[in-house]
Amino acid sequence: MVDGTIAGLTGEEEGVRHVSGDRSARALLAIGALAVVLAVTALFSLTWGASDASALGLVSNWLFGATPGNEALSVRDSIIVYDIRLPRIILGVLVGAALAVSGAVMQGLFRNPLADPGLVGVSAGAGLGAVSVIVLGGTFLAPFTALLGSYALPLAAFGGGLVTTIILYNVATRQGRTSIATMLLAGIALGAMAIALTGILVYMADDRQLRDLTFWQLGSLAGATWLKIAAAGPIIVIALATTPFLAKGLNALALGEATASHLGVPVQRLKYVAIVAVSAAIGASVAVSGGIGFIGIVVPHLLRLAIGPDNRYLLPASALLGACLLLLADAVSRTIVAPAELPIGIVTAAVGGPFFLWILLRKRGVVDL
């Protein structure tokens, strides 16, 4: 249970100027710590896998040049590290950050800790866009894929996510008030529609496409390549880079749209930018890694308990913790049934589902649906 006041907690941190009710010092400390943890996790992921390829050897080769007894870094090891593990880690960091930040922004936008792109149909809409390109890319959408090349898939997923978010927002919001019950129900309806359309496309797919689809739908970082990073990376990075500019406005939005506007926030513009950024980040993530659930709801929730809901700190901290958790989940998925691999979506759902129930139990009576 959260303390009634946080004075007792911050008071113990020595050397930090203590202002009761001000959690910014603690938040900055947490962001610094998370950055270190992420760096360690990434290095650890680089060395851990089914093969015994020594990334440490590689790293020390970079840093100190070839040392005696270490020159003969095998070609096999360098391929495993550079072309398999490294892209997978970079993709994991990008996707984990995108999912967690999108969750935090969406929760701020809907003013509810239960809003999550995966729960309210945005991921399903993005999935529909992605599947359209996979199945129809050679025929109906050929001009689109020819024009955009490897960007076609993430952009189509972005479009699907964007349309879903805009419909969702308009259905759930009346006169500046977002009804959470309507939002969740509309999300279920939109998700079902997107999944039905996706099903039709899957039904139409040929054998080769089916294999692509299956691989993709399970949710996995296994297909990470430098090409995928080049396609999805810029979209995710740009989308995430806009979110710090939304932080102050999202804080004011916690008091309601009217009050945020009275506090000088251009609310309409804030909403548009937030919706486009979330759709882009989710679209690109879904396009490269399929449906990975619960990161977007678990990460911001944990961080709000630890450092408070101030989005200026919550958003960067979410990016770091989201990346860490996804790398850890990926490490589990790679090793738990080694030499085979468990789709990472299964790992995050297995952990995230119970966690979500725990939030509901804790919040019963506080979250008013």
Add this chain to the structure above:
Amino acid sequence: MIEAHQVSVSIGSKRIVSNVDFTVRPGELAAIVGPNGSGKTTFLKALTGELHYSGNVSLNGRNATALKPWEAASIRAVLPQSTALSFPFTVREIVKLGVTGGRSGVPSGEADRLPERALARVDLEGFAGRFYQELSGGEQQRVQLARVLCQVWAPVLDGQPRYLFLDEPVSSLDIKHQLIIMNIARDFARRGGGVVAILHDLNLTAMFADQICVMHRGRLAASGSPQAVLTDDLIEQVFGCRLRVGALPAANMPFVLPQSAVA
């Protein structure tokens, strides 16, 4: 100066506010009173730009619809009737939103301590570290007022008067805090700002308001000084019950008026 000219508001096909003219000069505390559903809050929302209206509203001579959100936020602050919050912000974090959202007008060195000063003014000293959601309704209302005060802390900035719009600021407060809050509002006006407040307690209104605007069925039924407006006839016409202004209850019946407060 706040000037509203022929302001009308329709929601759907229903006309809620009709052709209201309204002026608040700097230094004035204007109270809007009227029965439930008479259009008070709707009119206030038109004044603050929250609802679309026909007619004209200007703040310090500038058309209100032409003000950018951040410009408007540096001229006036608005206290809504109630504010629900979905995330566990501390009281200080809420009040700080007022400092960052508006222009407090205090020297930058003092801005850090402004939330504490504002909280002390609304009698919430020591509440900075508490969670907003765990406070009582009256305490939450005072936290919001502290936030609003921080937004326009100096009643006059750069030679321009600034304004407070308060929608039922004392509705869930005990009598002590009603007096504290109304004194803060009057003080803001005395120091050169302007205040518009929707009130229900006619005694409190008579005690603090420089100008009373009575709304009835979306129209302005009367406006002017408390002495001119609060009459037996007007109260019967507007509120639909026969009351006599200034009549004392029977000798054995206790009554307590805010006017009897000893400063």
